Amino acid sequence: MQDRNITRRKLLKATLIGSATLAASSPGRGRAAIGGVGTPATLGGQPVRTAPFPRWPEFGEADEEAVLPVLRSGVWSRSKVVVEAEKRFAQLMDADYCLATCNGTNAIFTSLCALDIGAGDEVIMTPYTFLGSLHPILLAGALPVFADIDPDTWQIDPAKIEAKINPNTAAILPVHILGGICDMDRINAIAKKHDLKVIEDACESHGGEWKGKKVGNLGDLGCFSFQTGKSLTCGEGGAILGRNEPLMDRCYSFHDFGRGRGSVRPTGGQNYAMVATKCRMAEYQAAILISQMEKFEAECKRRSENAAYLTEKLARIPGIVPRPDYPDVTRKAFYYYGLRYQPEQFDGLSRQQFIAALGAEGIPANTSLGVLSDTPMNREGCLDDAFQSKAYQMIYPAEKLANYQAENECPACDRLIEETVGFHQSMLLGPRQDMDDIANAVGKIYEHRRKLAAAK
Numbered sequence: 222m223q224d225r226n227i228t229r230r231k232l233l234k235a236t237l238i239g240s241a242t243l244a245a246s247s248p249g250r251g252r253a254a255i256g257g258v259g260t261p262a263t264l265g266g267q268p269v270r271t272a273p274f275p276r277w278p279e280f281g282e283a284d285e286e287a288v289l290p291v292l293r294s295g296v297w298s299r300s301k302v303v304v305e306a307e308k309r310f311a312q313l314m315d316a317d318y319c320l321a322t323c324n325g326t327n328a329i330f331t332s333l334c335a336l337d338i339g340a341g342d343e344v345i346m347t348p349y350t351f352l353g354s355l356h357p358i359l360l361a362g363a364l365p366v367f368a369d370i371d372p373d374t375w376q377i378d379p380a381k382i383e384a385k386i387n388p389n390t391a392a393i394l395p396v397h398i399l400g401g402i403c404d405m406d407r408i409n410a411i412a413k414k415h416d417l418k419v420i421e422d423a424c425e426s427h428g429g430e431w432k433g434k435k436v437g438n439l440g441d442l443g444c445f446s447f448q449t450g451k452s453l454t455c456g457e458g459g460a461i462l463g464r465n466e467p468l469m470d471r472c473y474s475f476h477d478f479g480r481g482r483g484s485v486r487p488t489g490g491q492n493y494a495m496v497a498t499k500c501r502m503a504e505y506q507a508a509i510l511i512s513q514m515e516k517f518e519a520e521c522k523r524r525s526e527n528a529a530y531l532t533e534k535l536a537r538i539p540g541i542v543p544r545p546d547y548p549d550v551t552r553k554a555f556y557y558y559g560l561r562y563q564p565e566q567f568d569g570l571s572r573q574q575f576i577a578a579l580g581a582e583g584i585p586a587n588t589s590l591g592v593l594s595d596t597p598m599n600r601e602g603c604l605d606d607a608f609q610s611k612a613y614q615m616i617y618p619a620e621k622l623a624n625y626q627a628e629n630e631c632p633a634c635d636r637l638i639e640e641t642v643g644f645h646q647s648m649l650l651g652p653r654q655d656m657d658d659i660a661n662a663v664g665k666i667y668e669h670r671r672k673l674a675a676a677k
């Protein structure tokens with residue numbers, strides 16, 4: 222933390238010098254190094270932009286041409302198009318095996334059940350995620366156990382994981398949140414030491430790489446979502462990646478009513494091998510997914526380049542702390558571009574006022590970053606619902622459930638939730654000028670912070 226502050230001070234100093242030089246040499250855009258010029262739009266000035274950012278999902282004729290034949294074929298349930306999508310997604314993610322599912326939530330549920338994680342088991346997870354990470358654990362009858370976040374990277378803090386392990390711990394669910402990546406070296410070392418399974422929730426980080434290896438391949442199984450807002454989408458959809466064929470057979474069987482496949486065979490000539498569900502991907506979803514995959518690499522590159530440029534600009538503004546990644550992240554992915562907003566540096570301008578001022582400048586931002594509704598997962602109402610159920614009361618000691626909240630406090634996450642501001646990944650897909658607009662709007666608000674705060 223201290224090192225970063227020093228770096229930020231140095232950066233700020235360099236910026237102020239740079240900004241003065243720029244102001245002298247280029248009128249109009251000159252002061253853009255720290256702030257946009259002009260009066261803030263909420264105080265009656267011109268907005269930084271009125272043009273929309275790139276739409277999402279982005280689609281065109283290629284998607285229509287991919288879907289129409291499937292529609293006309295009348296084969297809409299899982300068949301050869303889904304198999305093709307699995308092959309292509311495995312290739313794109315450098316994975317051995319891929320199973321497509323109807324969404325990311327069920328990819329995680331399938332993974333837990335295929336690994337036989339359920340009643341009486343504990344699964345360690347982050348509080349800073351979306352409900353799609355939590356519900357599958359509860360549906361499986363397992364107990365979610367929360368380890369607080371690393372306040373720098375916002376990912377689960379490996380240093381907090383080990384203290385949560387007991388003889389009932391069965392797995393760790395590292396969630397690569399917002400497109401970042403958890404410290405997988407440390408998590409895997411802990412898992413190995415305590416003989417735990419690792420299921421990556423990579424629902425937000427398609428294409429991210431840890432030491433050159435793609436997420437989804439870093440644990441026992443890796444789960445993805447193709448829901449509309451994600452950087453690879455087919456509206457709704459999901460996938461599981463894995464290296465172990467018999468385990469992937471179990472995933473397949475679980476996701477298809479327990480039908481046997483490969484090493485999973487029903488006994489006694491029956492049709493169904495296990496208690497299961499059905500969460501298959503449909504053919505038309507797969508057709509869109511295949512078509513969307515065509516532009517995925519180019520989009521990843523564009524987002525990374527724009528984000529790096531934006532970070533360089535935003536980090537110069539006091540009170541704006543873009544989320545950094547661990548140094549071992551060799552390729553960044555994006556679901557939301559996240560930053561901490563520190564109102565004390567903006568003369569007390571509240572986060573809501575800051576977001577409203579950005580909106581008036583034509584820059585859509587939000588606090589939830591698509592993952593949370595300002596409630597961390599360790600305080601979600603569904604936990605109480607589960608704990609009051611007959612099943613949970615039979616499985617878990619009353620004392621354990623009574624002490625649950627106190628034992629699952631995560632203060633670093635509570636603080637983060639109060640400070641986050643984010644931009645959807647689609648805002649990183651336009652030209653570089655869009656990044657200048659975002660930075661200029663933030664800078665303009667910073668420069669007029671006193672007036673804006675007083676205009677409460």
Ligand SMILES: Cc1ncc(COP(=O)(O)O)c(C=O)c1O
Binds near residue numbers: 458
């Ligand atoms: C971190 C995380 N996990 C799980 C999910 C669940 O995915 P889906 O919405 O496809 O069920 C999502 C996304 O919605 C997510 O962001």
